[in-house]
Amino acid sequence: MAVRIASDGGSRTGDRLTVGVAARLSQYLRVLTQARKMGKDRISSQEISEYTNINATQIRRDLSAFGKFGKRGVGYNIDSLIAEIRKILRTQGQHNIALFGAGRLGQAIASSTIFADHGFNIAGAFDNDPAKVGEPIGGTTISGYDELRELIREKNIIVAVLAVPPDAAQQVADEVVDAGVKIIFNYTEALLDVPHDVAVHTTSPAVELLYALYFYLT
Amino acid sequence: MAVRIASDGGSRTGDRLTVGVAARLSQYLRVLTQARKMGKDRISSQEISEYTNINATQIRRDLSAFGKFGKRGVGYNIDSLIAEIRKILRTQGQHNIALFGAGRLGQAIASSTIFADHGFNIAGAFDNDPAKVGEPIGGTTISGYDELRELIREKNIIVAVLAVPPDAAQQVADEVVDAGVKIIFNYTEALLDVPHDVAVHTTSPAVELLYALYFYLT
């Protein structure tokens, strides 16, 4: 467990990060990972700011609460900053996740590097179409829903990604929750009812557009 | 233009919403739209809270800054609340958007209702594969990049959705910006460099998972 620190400017309460800080650190990680992929070695708070729309002072403030990771006049070394943030977020290892739905969206997800880039390994994929069961998808094979419980337990999966039709989403959510999943990433527009100890994250591109449009229109 | 209001508890500065309020109102709209689709007529701030992870008091506070939309002891009428929020966000009409990339992800986007549900009409779709040009996708037809400028001007498009391979993303971004697009919704993990008057929104499911995982692990 982490060391309890009394005064840190609000980034931690007790030994837990605040929601805001954890969200921002994750954003920095996205930019750093991609910048490294593009061959960059170091980056300034100003550059991170341009890609995240988070104020540069806020970024330096967030980071300096945990140590002096930068070099004045130079910026931050990307490799070491990634390592530091991973340490802070305690997400250094690999995590197995399960994908539900092997349609166009599911296939697009499985063949992209968006999850793998951040240490998430698609360890199981499920579809209710018998014709798809046994077919390869990404680095794994499509399974039927009858193998769900066993695979989730065996691979120690706590994250489920839902890429099923919206009218099937609640049923799949019920099944994965029952099998022990604690975090659901919902690509459908369905509103999911889950127990309080399960977290649901729903992507809603249209919502983000609505709000971007407001600032364009005004 | 809107009426200037002096004192409203911080939800507006001058006649513009603050970023936080606009983002939350968009979230409420997502939940309301989906709740209506599921046949509900009214909803309480507590229910909206459960689906958005935004505090119920905050929700009532946000809404009451613009009028008394609810009924004590009853809740909010979904249809009228949707209309009110659309009025506040000035997004009552239809908006034409353009989709770039007609691969699995692009096809999944075009055939889902996530954009249509919020008034976004995919008025153009582009792919650089000549074999795909002319094929139907969603409610439109795939065009080649040579038709880009004309179509964007003709259909008055200011929003581009990027579902292309990551290594093509910057080039497509450059072209759409040049053609007049002001908002880019980026489904790729690429970091996009654009002029300051263009807004980029990047989806990063893995980032949201990292951060959800942190709160699960601690």
Next chain:
DNA sequence: TAGATTGTTAATCGATTAACAATC
């Protein structure tokens, strides 16, 4: 009437920002 839920207040806490000395 009794129960439920809004609208609103007041207090606290975290986020944001400008500014600048320190230093690479």
Next chain:
DNA sequence: TAGATTGTTAATCGATTAACAATC
């Protein structure tokens, strides 16, 4: 040395929350 950028302070602003009267 000159230029750049971090680390940090101080001040302000917006978000969050509990509590509860109003009222459907």
